[in-house]
Amino acid sequence: MNSSYIVVWNITSKCNENCKFCFRKKCNESTLEENKKIFDNLSNIKMHRLTLSGGEPLLYKDLFELVNYIRTKNPSLILTINTNGKIIDDDIMKQIIEKFDIITFSIDSTNDTTNEKIGRGKKHLDKTIKILDMCNNKIKIKINTVVNKYNIDDFEEIYELIKKYSISRWKIFRFLPIRDASKYKDDFYIDDIASDKVEKIIDTMKLKSNMIINYNKIQEYKTSFFIFPDGSIENNRLQKIGNILDTSITEILKLKENSNL
Numbered sequence: 503m504n505s506s507y508i509v510v511w512n513i514t515s516k517c518n519e520n521c522k523f524c525f526r527k528k529c530n531e532s533t534l535e536e537n538k539k540i541f542d543n544l545s546n547i548k549m550h551r552l553t554l555s556g557g558e559p560l561l562y563k564d565l566f567e568l569v570n571y572i573r574t575k576n577p578s579l580i581l582t583i584n585t586n587g588k589i590i591d592d593d594i595m596k597q598i599i600e601k602f603d604i605i606t607f608s609i610d611s612t613n614d615t616t617n618e619k620i621g622r623g624k625k626h627l628d629k630t631i632k633i634l635d636m637c638n639n640k641i642k643i644k645i646n647t648v649v650n651k652y653n654i655d656d657f658e659e660i661y662e663l664i665k666k667y668s669i670s671r672w673k674i675f676r677f678l679p680i681r682d683a684s685k686y687k688d689d690f691y692i693d694d695i696a697s698d699k700v701e702k703i704i705d706t707m708k709l710k711s712n713m714i715i716n717y718n719k720i721q722e723y724k725t726s727f728f729i730f731p732d733g734s735i736e737n738n739r740l741q742k743i744g745n746i747l748d749t750s751i752t753e754i755l756k757l758k759e760n761s762n763l
């Protein structure tokens with residue numbers, strides 16, 4: 503078995519944005535007590551990093567109580583929150599800075615029209631810049647970008663914006679037409695030729711930057727596995743491998759490795 507796992511826990515399917523490339527799994531969310539059991543079960547393996555994501559994790563009403571529980575049980579675990587930032591105000595940001603090690607949010611374009619086409623709503627960039635200002639040098643920041651037909655020429659401008667901040671990593675993902683996002687394949691999906699062009703632009707940016715920049719062009723993640731709000735688990739190729747609410751995590755991972763999933 504792996505010595506240390508990187509886990510993404512999608513704590514809720516709820517979201518207050520409507521990104522057309524979103525492929526979140528929609529399912530019932532677990533109660534706080536169930537989620538504490540999920541974490542206890544997870545504690546049987548060594549985790550390097552745990553990311554709380556969604557949907558929008560800040561819409562899970564017991565999020566900070568769950569994080570307090572996680573912190574009490576495992577104070578040294580690296581905890582990340584993956585948020586769209588829409589409801590972050592001073593008070594929520596203070597709690598994020600206190601309780602998490604890393605905040606991750608998305609910048610898909612510096613152009614409001616493109617952000618609206620993608621489904622991020624109006625004035626998304628203004629909000630994002632406000633969040634960048636709020637967390638600069640107070641918490642590690644990671645930026646995600648989903649590359650698609652609309653933002654394919656926006657990378658230089660995104661780079662110019664974020665290089666002014668202390669960004670620890672910029673991850674660029676290729677749009678994946680899976681789950682609900684498959685409806686928008688024709689609008690968003692970039693072919694291999696366009697993807698190679700993006701890769702070249704990114705390689706050039708890497709040469710002039712101190713920032714760590716990654717381009718993920720395939721449907722496979724560095725994440726060891728994903729947990730969904732109903733406790734179901736998928737591997738890094740998004741195949742279901744069990745449910746952590748009714749099976750021990752070590753059993754699920756043993757099965758995963760024995761069946762090469």
Ligand code: SF4
Nearest residue numbers: 517519521524557586
């Ligand atoms: S913010 Fe994230 S979870 Fe919400 S719709 Fe957009 S991609 Fe999906």
